Amino acid sequence: MHPLAEKVLARDMRGTARACRLADDRTGDYLTVLKELFPHTGRAWTIGVTGNPGAGKSTLTDRLIAVFRKQGKRVAVVAIDPTSPFSGGAILGDRIRMQAHFSDPEVFIRSLATRGALGGLSRSAADVIRVLDAWGADVILVETVGVGQDELEITRTADTTLVVMAPGLGDDVQAIKAGLLECADVFAVNKADREGADAAVRDLELMIALGGEVVKAGVHSRGHAAGTLDIQKQVVRHDAHKWVPPVARTVSTRDEGVAALVTQLEAHHTWLTGTESGAARRFERLREAMRTQLREALLDAAMGELGGALDEAAQAVAHRQADPYTAAERLVTAFRGR
Amino acid sequence: MHPLAEKVLARDMRGTARACRLADDRTGDYLTVLKELFPHTGRAWTIGVTGNPGAGKSTLTDRLIAVFRKQGKRVAVVAIDPTSPFSGGAILGDRIRMQAHFSDPEVFIRSLATRGALGGLSRSAADVIRVLDAWGADVILVETVGVGQDELEITRTADTTLVVMAPGLGDDVQAIKAGLLECADVFAVNKADREGADAAVRDLELMIALGGEVVKAGVHSRGHAAGTLDIQKQVVRHDAHKWVPPVARTVSTRDEGVAALVTQLEAHHTWLTGTESGAARRFERLREAMRTQLREALLDAAMGELGGALDEAAQAVAHRQADPYTAAERLVTAFRGR
Numbered sequence: 001m002h003p004l005a006e007k008v009l010a011r012d013m014r015g016t017a018r019a020c021r022l023a024d025d026r027t028g029d030y031l032t033v034l035k036e037l038f039p040h041t042g043r044a045w046t047i048g049v050t051g052n053p054g055a056g057k058s059t060l061t062d063r064l065i066a067v068f069r070k071q072g073k074r075v076a077v078v079a080i081d082p083t084s085p086f087s088g089g090a091i092l093g094d095r096i097r098m099q100a101h102f103s104d105p106e107v108f109i110r111s112l113a114t115r116g117a118l119g120g121l122s123r124s125a126a127d128v129i130r131v132l133d134a135w136g137a138d139v140i141l142v143e144t145v146g147v148g149q150d151e152l153e154i155t156r157t158a159d160t161t162l163v164v165m166a167p168g169l170g171d172d173v174q175a176i177k178a179g180l181l182e183c184a185d186v187f188a189v190n191k192a193d194r195e196g197a198d199a200a201v202r203d204l205e206l207m208i209a210l211g212g213e214v215v216k217a218g219v220h221s222r223g224h225a226a227g228t229l230d231i232q233k234q235v236v237r238h239d240a241h242k243w244v245p246p247v248a249r250t251v252s253t254r255d256e257g258v259a260a261l262v263t264q265l266e267a268h269h270t271w272l273t274g275t276e277s278g279a280a281r282r283f284e285r286l287r288e289a290m291r292t293q294l295r296e297a298l299l300d301a302a303m304g305e306l307g308g309a310l311d312e313a314a315q316a317v318a319h320r321q322a323d324p325y326t327a328a329e330r331l332v333t334a335f336r337g338r
Numbered sequence: 339m340h341p342l343a344e345k346v347l348a349r350d351m352r353g354t355a356r357a358c359r360l361a362d363d364r365t366g367d368y369l370t371v372l373k374e375l376f377p378h379t380g381r382a383w384t385i386g387v388t389g390n391p392g393a394g395k396s397t398l399t400d401r402l403i404a405v406f407r408k409q410g411k412r413v414a415v416v417a418i419d420p421t422s423p424f425s426g427g428a429i430l431g432d433r434i435r436m437q438a439h440f441s442d443p444e445v446f447i448r449s450l451a452t453r454g455a456l457g458g459l460s461r462s463a464a465d466v467i468r469v470l471d472a473w474g475a476d477v478i479l480v481e482t483v484g485v486g487q488d489e490l491e492i493t494r495t496a497d498t499t500l501v502v503m504a505p506g507l508g509d510d511v512q513a514i515k516a517g518l519l520e521c522a523d524v525f526a527v528n529k530a531d532r533e534g535a536d537a538a539v540r541d542l543e544l545m546i547a548l549g550g551e552v553v554k555a556g557v558h559s560r561g562h563a564a565g566t567l568d569i570q571k572q573v574v575r576h577d578a579h580k581w582v583p584p585v586a587r588t589v590s591t592r593d594e595g596v597a598a599l600v601t602q603l604e605a606h607h608t609w610l611t612g613t614e615s616g617a618a619r620r621f622e623r624l625r626e627a628m629r630t631q632l633r634e635a636l637l638d639a640a641m642g643e644l645g646g647a648l649d650e651a652a653q654a655v656a657h658r659q660a661d662p663y664t665a666a667e668r669l670v671t672a673f674r675g676r
Binding site for chain 2: 318
C-alpha cells in the first residue's frame with residue numbers, strides 16, 4: 001500500500017492533509033492513493049450545505065460541527081470556494097470562524113478551490129470527500145459559497161443537502177429559492193430573528209405543501225414574431241415514499257434551532273439508508289458520479305494523446321476553416337485510432 | 339442548407355427561436371444547423387454580465403440594451419438561470435422587466451436553463467450564442483444569475499465580462515468580490531446611491547491599483563498536527579499591455595452612469611480586437627472552448643456505445659467490487675476498442 005494511503009487509514013492528520021492536496025492537485029501518485037483508499041470508503045454521511053451568499057452558511061456549519069462533536073462523531077469539513085477559480089485559495093475570514101474547532105483532533109477542515117479546470121471543482125470535491133471518508137469521518141460537511149450549477153453538482157454528491165436561506169437578501173433570492181427547492185432535502189431559514197423570516201418560512205412551506213405539485217413555469221424563448229410568453233406548466237406528483245423537505249428555523253449566531261435542525265438532517269439520513277426510495281436515489285447519484293468520472297477519464301486520456309492536435313483544431317476554428325463540432329468529432333476519431 | 343439555418347441567416351425571429359431551442363435541447367438536426375451556421379459567426383461582441391444575486395443585473399442589462407439600441411445595434415440577450423436546473427425554466431419576473439424591448443424586432447431575448455446534464459449549461463450557452471451571432475446580433479448580452487463556477491465558465495465564453503456589485507449585500511460579498519476580481523474586465527458598482535457605495539468603489543480600486551500585485555492568500559488545508567495556517571502569497575506582475583479593469587458607478591433604476599459604463603465596455607472591446615494581448619486572450623478562450631467541445635463529444639460518443647456498461651460499472655462500485663477510477667479507465671479502454 002502507498003505510504004500516504006496508509007497514513008490516511010492510520011488517521012494521521014498531516015498525511016491526510018497531504019493526500020487531500022494530492023487529490024485536489026491531481027499530481028504524483030494521486031490515482032494510486034485514491035484507488036487504494038476507495039475500499040475503505042462508504043461509511044461517512046456527507047451533508048452539503050448550500051444557499052445564497054449572506055445566508056450565514058459558515059456560522060451555521062460551525063454550529064453543526066459543535067453538535068456532531070457533542071455526539072462523539074468525527075467531523076470533516078470541505079469548504080468549496082468556486083468563486084475563486086484563479087486565486088487557488090479559500091476565504092480566510094470564513095475559515096477563521098471555525099477556529100473554535102481548530103485544536104480538536106477529531107475535526108478536519110479543508111478548503112478547496114478549483115485550479116481553473118472546467119468541471120475541476122466537483123471532481124476534486126468528490127475525491128477529497130473519499131479521502132476524508134477513508135480517514136474515518138462520521139460526518140462530512142461540504143459547504144459551498146455560491147449557488148451556481150457547479151454547487152448543485154457538488155450538492156448532488158452529498159447524501160443530504162441542506163439549503164440555507166435568510167430573509168431580506170434582495171430581489172434574486174426568489175429565483176434562487178425556486179432553483180434550490182428541488183435539490184433541497186432540508187431547509188434552514190437562518191437569521192430567523194430578522195424581519196421577513198415568517199414570510200420566508202411560509203413561502204417555503206407553501207411550495208412544499210402544494211402536495212408535490214410543483215408548477216414549473218419558465219419563459220423559454222421570446223422573439224418578436226412569437227408575440228406571446230411561452231409558459232410551460234408541468235405537474236409532478238409525489239410518490240408515497242418520497243422525502244418531503246422540512247423547514248427549520250435557526251439563528252446560528254445565537255445557536256438557536258441548531259439541535260432541531262440536526263434532528264431533521266438525521267431523519268433524512270434514516271430515510272436514505274432505510275427505504276427503497278432512498279436506495280434508488282443513492283444509486284442514481286452514484287451513476288451520475290460514474291458518468292462524470294468517465295467524462296474526465298476520457299478527456300484525460302484524449303488530452304494526453306492529442307495535445308498538439310487540439311491547438312491545431314482551435315487555430316482552424318479561429319480562422320473559420322472548420323466548425324468546432326466537426327473538429328471535435330475528428331479529434332474523437334483520431335483518439336479512437338480509426 | 340438546412341431550412342432552419344436559412345431562416346436564422348434570413349433573420350427570421352420565429353426560426354431563430356426554434357434554432358435556439360434545438361441547440362439548447364440537443365434534439366433533431368441541431369448539429370447540422372450549428373455546423374452550417376458556424377461560418378457565419380464571429381462578428382458579434384459578447385458581453386457577460388455577472389455578479390452576486392441582488393446586485394441588479396437584470397435592470398442594468400435592460401439599460402444596456404437601451405443604449406446599444408440607440409447606437410443602432412442589433413442586440414441579443416441570453417439569460418442564464420443555472421440555479422434552476424430542474425425546473426427547466428427561467429425567471430419570469432426578471433424577463434418581464436425587459437418588456438420595454440418586447441416589441442423591438444432588433445432585440446432578441448432568450449432564456450436558458452440547463453436540463454440537468456453536467457456541464458450542460460455552458461455548452462448550451464456557447465451554442466445559443468453562436469446561433470444569435472449568425473442571426474446577426476451586433477451585441478450579445480449574457481446575463482447569469484448565480485456566481486458559481488459554471489457562471490465563470492460562461493463568463494469566459496464572453497469577449498467582455500462585466501461584474502455587477504451592489505453595496506450592503508452581506509457577509510459573503512467580500513468573498514465573491516475576491517473571486518470575481520480576476521475574471522472581471524469592467525466593474526459596475528450598481529445601486530451607487532446606497533450607503534457603502536463609496537467604500538465598495540474604493541475597495542475595488544485599491545485592489546486593482548495595487549499595481550497588479552495580486553496577493554493571493556488562501557488556507558489550503560489545516561490539520562491538527564499542522565498547527566499553522568498555510569498561507570500562500572503570490573505576486574503577479576501586470577505586463578504593459580494588460581487590461582486594467584475600470585470601476586463604473588451606476589444607478590440602473592434611474593439610468594445613471596450607464597452611458598459611461600458602455601464607454602468602458604467599448605474600450606475593452608477595442609483592447610481585445612486591437613492589441614496583441616487581446617488577440618492572445620481571444621485564442622486562449624477559443625482553445626478552452628475547443629477543449630470543452632472535445633470533452634462533450636467524447637462523452638456523447640462513449641455514452642452512445644457504453645450505455646449498459648456504465649450501469650454495470652456503477653453497480654460494481656456501489657458494492658465496492660471496483661473503485662470508480664479503475665472502472666472509468668476500463669470503460670475508456672472498452673470505448674477505444676482495445
